[in-house]
Amino acid sequence: MTTTTTTYPWWKDSTIYQIWPASFRDSNGDGFGDIPGIIKSLDHIKSLGVSVVWLSPHYDSPQDDMGYDISNYEAIYEKYGTMDDMNQLIDEIHKRDMKLILDLVVNHTSSEHSWFKESKSSLDNPKRDWYIWRKPRYDSNGNRQPPTNWLSYFSGSTWNYDEKTDEYYLCFFAKTQPDLNWENEETRNAIYKSALEFWFKKGIDGFRIDTAGKYSKIYGKDGKTFEDAPIVYPDQYYQPSSQFTNNGPRIHEFHKEMFSEITSKYDALTVGEVGNCSKQEAIEYVSAAEKEMNMLFLFDVVHLGSNREDRFKYKGFTLKDFKNAVASQSDFIKGTDAWSTVFIENHDQPRAVTRFGNTSNSQLWSKSAKLLALLQTTLTGTLYIYQGQEIGMTNLPRSWDIEEYKDINTINYWAEHKKLNPNDPEADENLLDVINLVARDHARSPVQWDDSINGGFSTGTPWTRVNDNYKDINVKAQTGDPNSVFSFYQNAIKVRQLYKNLFIHGDFEILDYEIDKLFTYIKSSDDQRAYIVLNFSDKEVPFKQLVDGNLKLINSNVKDVKEDTLTPYEGRVYLID
Numbered sequence: 001m002t003t004t005t006t007t008y009p010w011w012k013d014s015t016i017y018q019i020w021p022a023s024f025r026d027s028n029g030d031g032f033g034d035i036p037g038i039i040k041s042l043d044h045i046k047s048l049g050v051s052v053v054w055l056s057p058h059y060d061s062p063q064d065d066m067g068y069d070i071s072n073y074e075a076i077y078e079k080y081g082t083m084d085d086m087n088q089l090i091d092e093i094h095k096r097d098m099k100l101i102l103d104l105v106v107n108h109t110s111s112e113h114s115w116f117k118e119s120k121s122s123l124d125n126p127k128r129d130w131y132i133w134r135k136p137r138y139d140s141n142g143n144r145q146p147p148t149n150w151l152s153y154f155s156g157s158t159w160n161y162d163e164k165t166d167e168y169y170l171c172f173f174a175k176t177q178p179d180l181n182w183e184n185e186e187t188r189n190a191i192y193k194s195a196l197e198f199w200f201k202k203g204i205d206g207f208r209i210d211t212a213g214k215y216s217k218i219y220g221k222d223g224k225t226f227e228d229a230p231i232v233y234p235d236q237y238y239q240p241s242s243q244f245t246n247n248g249p250r251i252h253e254f255h256k257e258m259f260s261e262i263t264s265k266y267d268a269l270t271v272g273e274v275g276n277c278s279k280q281e282a283i284e285y286v287s288a289a290e291k292e293m294n295m296l297f298l299f300d301v302v303h304l305g306s307n308r309e310d311r312f313k314y315k316g317f318t319l320k321d322f323k324n325a326v327a328s329q330s331d332f333i334k335g336t337d338a339w340s341t342v343f344i345e346n347h348d349q350p351r352a353v354t355r356f357g358n359t360s361n362s363q364l365w366s367k368s369a370k371l372l373a374l375l376q377t378t379l380t381g382t383l384y385i386y387q388g389q390e391i392g393m394t395n396l397p398r399s400w401d402i403e404e405y406k407d408i409n410t411i412n413y414w415a416e417h418k419k420l421n422p423n424d425p426e427a428d429e430n431l432l433d434v435i436n437l438v439a440r441d442h443a444r445s446p447v448q449w450d451d452s453i454n455g456g457f458s459t460g461t462p463w464t465r466v467n468d469n470y471k472d473i474n475v476k477a478q479t480g481d482p483n484s485v486f487s488f489y490q491n492a493i494k495v496r497q498l499y500k501n502l503f504i505h506g507d508f509e510i511l512d513y514e515i516d517k518l519f520t521y522i523k524s525s526d527d528q529r530a531y532i533v534l535n536f537s538d539k540e541v542p543f544k545q546l547v548d549g550n551l552k553l554i555n556s557n558v559k560d561v562k563e564d565t566l567t568p569y570e571g572r573v574y575l576i577d
């Protein structure tokens with residue numbers, strides 16, 4: 001039992017559960033998840049051991065990017081409910097002694113936001129400069145071209161042409177997600193007021209900060225013009241642009257301002273999505289002394305095997321790569337005053353048990369889902385769990401057609417692929433294999449609540465298809481079953497909290513970089529050490545103790561642990577005496 005009395009800021013010890021509203025729970029049969037459906041499910045979330053709920057965008061939006069395209073920060077998307085529902089959600093969460101954080105999407109708005117409509121209306125509109133507008137370029141044949149060759153994260157150009165004013169606006173993501181101009185102080189103040197203060201005044205407890213590394217754009221030498229990205233893919237016009245679109249010169253100034261003006265006044269939890277940065281850069285965002293954000297999401301683990309600029313250029317990875325990724329995400333805060341996160345799923349990632357575990361039969365599915373729970377609950381940082389992860393939800397079946405995929409990222413990529421390969425069934429199948437492994441759609445299929453129609457998600461027609469395996473994998477079947485993935489997560493979270501100096505705050509050291517089936521590491525605090533061994537293979541592997549001392553088992557995903565052998569996907573957590 002832990003004896004130390006160290007106290008930490010509340011957000012460090014929290015366990016956070018992410019809700020992606022469209023697919024969480026539908027209360028009125030219209031096929032879309034909604035806020036009343038969330039309220040109905042709060043006891044399930046609480047029973048997992050969760051202390052904070054993160055709600056993905058619930059704001060008014062045309063939903064081109066599932067709510068990450070916001071048309072009004074101060075209104076609720078009507079399919080999700082009303083402002084009264086939202087007030088009630090805040091109350092019900094607080095009543096259960098949990099906290100609520102929202103998604104802060106302020107790199108861009110929807111093109112339907114009134115700010116953008118004004119900006120677009122004329123060259124001299126007072127809000128023209130709230131977004132980033134540039135004149136066209138012309139090639140040697142006199143053809144109009146966008147200001148740079150930058151590739152959008154959702155395929156095609158990062159620039160979209162507006163005929164009326166004969167200028168392009170910048171959009172890193174979809175054409176309907178214009179980037180805000182953070183250089184303009186008036187714009188920043190409007191963002192703080194509408195997107196942040198409005199919600200803090202309603203009593204929310206913090207924000208997950210979307211694309212938090214992208215607000216400060218990187219201009220060329222003249223401080224105004226943008227430069228072309230170098231050619232990495234010679235067979236395409238648009239080129240990866242992350243070096244021009246991340247960690248720009250004023251990014252830390254902007255975060256410091258947001259902290260001092262707003263978030264510091266509310267004892268807020270702030271977690272930034274900053275996938276693309278060096279570890280040194282990461283420290284600057286989240287060192288306590290810098291006063292910017294509390295913690296961030298790095299992408300080392302979730303990007304494994306994929307190209308950082310393009311998830312569908314997928315090459316695969318080894319267990320050693322996996323260990324390195326976990327270490328690099330975890331170790332960068334060692335010896336600093338910075339803080340980090342632990343996560344393996346979110347609404348932008350496929351299901352972890354498919355990607356890092358084994359779903360070839362139900363026994364291995366259950367065991368490997370629990371193995372991942374052991375990994376996640378023993379790593380240092382604030383723990384995030386994505387809806388459905390707690391019951392081991394899997395990727396969508398490979399047999400499904402491309403039409404079942406609804407994400408703009410997948411759809412645009414597929415369209416681009418078909419344009420380049422109109423008649424190539426083999427290339428289609430290869431891309432479908434990759435889509436089936438890494439698309440964002442896998443996280444977005446409805447939560448499987450029970451074995452009734454549509455997995456109990458909706459009595460109507462779900463906006464997107466429910467995974468075929470809902471009869472086998474659902475909340476109802478797992479609640480109260482001591483052998484279920486859900487019960488395992490519940491217990492593993494308890495163990496994490498019980499030994500929090502070790503698991504939430506301890507130092508992390510990998511012992512077996514070179515062993516190809518096992519992942520063995522030590523966690524240590526001032527007065528305790530834990531020894532964790534995880535078999536990431538479908539083979540039996542001899543168990544060898546790599547440290548001195550007596551081992552005392554405190555958690556495992558098998559009933560009868562054998563002294564000398566680890567069964568496939570077996571994991572154990574020991575204290576070292």
Ligand code: GLC
Binds near residue numbers: 068069105
């Ligand atoms: C973030 C979100 C993602 C969204 C993008 C654009 O990466 O997590 O879902 O598509 O930002 O807002």
Ligand code: CA
Binds near residue numbers: 029079
């Ligand atoms: Ca609904």
